[in-house]
Amino acid sequence: MDFTTFLQQMINGFSLGSMYALIAIGYTMVYGVLRLINFAHGDIMMVGAFLVYLAHAAGLSFPAAVLVGVLGAILVGVLTDKVAYKPLREAPKISLLITAIGISFFLENLFNVLFGGVPRAFPAPDYLTQVIHIGKLYLPTTALVIPVVTLLILAGVLWVLYRTKYGMAIRALAFDIPTVKLMGINADGIISLVFALGSALAAVGGIFYAISYPSIDPLMGIIVGLKAFAAAVLGGIGSVTGAVLGGFILGFTEILVVAAFPDLGGYKDAFAFFFLILVLLFRPTGIMGEDLERGRF
Amino acid sequence: MKKIVSIAAAAALMSSMAFAKEVKIGVVLPLTGPIAAFGQTSKGGLDIAYAQNNKLKNGDTVKLVVLDDRGDKVEAATAVKRLLDKDKVTVILGEVASSNSMAMAPVAEKAKTPMITHASTNPRVTRGKKYVTRACFIDPFQGAVMAKYALDNGMKNAVVVTDAKQDYSVGLSKAFKKAYTGAGGKVAKTVLINSGDKDFNAQVATIKAANPDIIAFTGYYPEAALLVKQARAMGVKAPFIGADGVGFPELVKIGGKDAEGFMYTDHFNEAAASSAEAKAYVDAFHKKYNKPADSMGALAADAYGMILSAMNACIDAGKASDDKECINANLRGTKGYKGITGVITINENGDAVKSAVVNEVKDGKFAYKTTVNP
Numbered sequence: 001m002d003f004t005t006f007l008q009q010m011i012n013g014f015s016l017g018s019m020y021a022l023i024a025i026g027y028t029m030v031y032g033v034l035r036l037i038n039f040a041h042g043d044i045m046m047v048g049a050f051l052v053y054l055a056h057a058a059g060l061s062f063p064a065a066v067l068v069g070v071l072g073a074i075l076v077g078v079l080t081d082k083v084a085y086k087p088l089r090e091a092p093k094i095s096l097l098i099t100a101i102g103i104s105f106f107l108e109n110l111f112n113v114l115f116g117g118v119p120r121a122f123p124a125p126d127y128l129t130q131v132i133h134i135g136k137l138y139l140p141t142t143a144l145v146i147p148v149v150t151l152l153i154l155a156g157v158l159w160v161l162y163r164t165k166y167g168m169a170i171r172a173l174a175f176d177i178p179t180v181k182l183m184g185i186n187a188d189g190i191i192s193l194v195f196a197l198g199s200a201l202a203a204v205g206g207i208f209y210a211i212s213y214p215s216i217d218p219l220m221g222i223i224v225g226l227k228a229f230a231a232a233v234l235g236g237i238g239s240v241t242g243a244v245l246g247g248f249i250l251g252f253t254e255i256l257v258v259a260a261f262p263d264l265g266g267y268k269d270a271f272a273f274f275f276l277i278l279v280l281l282f283r284p285t286g287i288m289g290e291d292l293e294r295g296r297f
Numbered sequence: 298m299k300k301i302v303s304i305a306a307a308a309a310l311m312s313s314m315a316f317a318k319e320v321k322i323g324v325v326l327p328l329t330g331p332i333a334a335f336g337q338t339s340k341g342g343l344d345i346a347y348a349q350n351n352k353l354k355n356g357d358t359v360k361l362v363v364l365d366d367r368g369d370k371v372e373a374a375t376a377v378k379r380l381l382d383k384d385k386v387t388v389i390l391g392e393v394a395s396s397n398s399m400a401m402a403p404v405a406e407k408a409k410t411p412m413i414t415h416a417s418t419n420p421r422v423t424r425g426k427k428y429v430t431r432a433c434f435i436d437p438f439q440g441a442v443m444a445k446y447a448l449d450n451g452m453k454n455a456v457v458v459t460d461a462k463q464d465y466s467v468g469l470s471k472a473f474k475k476a477y478t479g480a481g482g483k484v485a486k487t488v489l490i491n492s493g494d495k496d497f498n499a500q501v502a503t504i505k506a507a508n509p510d511i512i513a514f515t516g517y518y519p520e521a522a523l524l525v526k527q528a529r530a531m532g533v534k535a536p537f538i539g540a541d542g543v544g545f546p547e548l549v550k551i552g553g554k555d556a557e558g559f560m561y562t563d564h565f566n567e568a569a570a571s572s573a574e575a576k577a578y579v580d581a582f583h584k585k586y587n588k589p590a591d592s593m594g595a596l597a598a599d600a601y602g603m604i605l606s607a608m609n610a611c612i613d614a615g616k617a618s619d620d621k622e623c624i625n626a627n628l629r630g631t632k633g634y635k636g637i638t639g640v641i642t643i644n645e646n647g648d649a650v651k652s653a654v655v656n657e658v659k660d661g662k663f664a665y666k667t668t669v670n671p
Binding site: 002005008009012013015016019112116117118119120121129131133138140209212213214215217218219223224254255256258259262263264265266267268269 | 522
């Protein structure tokens with residue numbers, strides 16, 4: 001591999017990694033508060049991307065369509081919490097997990113029935129799909145925009161968590177829900193806020209995913225959701241910064257496997273997940289993860 | 298006891314009388330999931346063929362039971378089981394993806410139920426099977442056509458892109474490489490992808506470094522569209538050649554102008570349709586869907602037509618229209634069946650021997666280039 005190709009692969013790893021990181025933040029947020037692995041996260045992502053597609057097809061401009069997509073995803077996320085998760089607040093965690101899987105199947109199949117399973121072309125605007133040439137290197141605009149968005153969102157989420165009253169309530173919920181209720185805080189309202197935030201992040205992730213790879217279908221969230229989940233676990237689930245780190249590690253691993261061993265490229269997922277197992281063997285809580293009974297975020 | 302006997306006798310009498318029966322054909326297709334376009338277009342063609350003819354010679358009616366397997370191997374095998382156990386179908390039609398047909402074939406074989414796949418081209422689908430037939434050519438032929446076309450146009454240095462998850466792609470790559478290197482071409486590199494993946498930038502960088510004359514892509518259309526887009530964005534200029542897995546409108550819809558010049562081998566192009574059967578089908582297709590007739594639909598219609606013709610042959614021979622053994626024997630013995638996609642003859646392996654066409658994406662449409670005979 002010559003140096004140019006190597007640099008190009010580094011750019012590719014960075015761009016893919018930032019994509020995973022963006023989606024993993026939302027995953028880890030919801031887990032941090034409810035200790036719920038929200039398997040429907042990838043599907044909320046799909047809902048966000050689909051709503052943008054539909055709104056754009058209905059004649060809205062792209063930015064307006066993005067707004068519709070994010071707001072719609074928030075609505076679906078909060079509604080999911082109210083309908084499916086809230087009645088199970090006191091139930092064992094495993095019931096919640098199974099419900100999350102159920103919601104995931106429900107959303108996938110609902111969109112399958114409504115819109116069919118044939119992939120559709122996502123209307124990515126030209127200004128986001130340009131390619132910048134630097135010498136022999138090719139740098140897609142998204143490879144610049146996505147990391148910036150990811151870092152902005154990371155900063156924003158950390159700000160909300162540590163600098164606002166709501167953030168304090170969210171962190172308190174992560175420790176102990178009944179005690180928070182005793183303090184006179186509207187716990188359900190705060191949980192709704194967490195879902196709204198998580199769904200908005202999922203939608204933003206889904207929209208950027210669809211811009212980078214402009215083909216959307218109702219099952220698009222499954223694989224990328226799984227990867228983002230792996231990234232969140234790798235970084236230490238519950239830790240927002242860890243999710244970003246995990247996303248980058250996963251992205252680089254995948255790209256480097258393909259780059260270094262093209263003959264094994266078909267097994268890149270196996271390598272990525274093998275790496276995940278390796279990390280968990282030595283650090284069961286993930287790279288930045290804390291002991292489950294101590295603080296989070 | 299007496300009563301039971303008389304009821305049984307009455308039932309036997311009823312069934313032997315010339316009441317018109319209903320014969321069921323079970324259809325398994327990927328109507329949703331990553332390769333949904335295969336299933337949807339197949340169903341589109343099947344619906345037309347069914348509307349044109351759904352009665353047998355003796356007045357029996359044919360009924361289709363269509364199941365969706367979401368493009369999944371396990372679901373495909375389960376669907377066959379359900380069709381056999383619950384719906385009691387006589388014949389099974391499907392799947393498109395070779396991996397899925399291969400999952401279905403053992404189930405049908407075990408139940409001694411004839412199965413015909415309209416579009417699975419991997420040779421292993423019918424290998425060692427007595428009850429599995431196909432209405433399409435196989436990959437060694439298709440791969441040879443790809444290789445010949447590339448070499449005839451002076452492209453002697455190829456990168457092969459294989460979808461490691463699909464038996465179809467693995468087999469087709471092998472066939473292409475054999476024919477290509479055998480005729481003097483050089484395979485610079487083989488690059489692997491996985492169906493369902495969307496990021497191929499790492500593979501594209503490898504392809505770019507190899508600087509080929511042509512990129513032989515043996516996978517399916519969703520990956521083809523994204524790969525060609527990412528390749529062109531990164532400045533790869535070599536043309537692509539694919540096979541029957543890429544010729545779908547989604548290639549153009551998602552690939553946009555980057556898909557221009559994408560060549561592929563296929564079963565059918567309406568521009569080359571000359572027989573009366575093909576013309577009648579194409580007319581009906583235009584009337585119903587108002588778009589060009591695709592190859593998956595034409596193949597599905599042919600498979601359906603072959604089943605009906607086998608059933609009619611059984612009726613002619615004085616057998617019941619749902620006699621599985623007889624239908625299977627007639628399907629496997631198909632000779633010179635005048636189908637929409639050409640004249641179909643089934644060889645001793647259960648594979649169809651027929652011609653292929655080469656198409657190219659031009660101005661967002663699939664332009665016909667040439668026909669290659671076996």
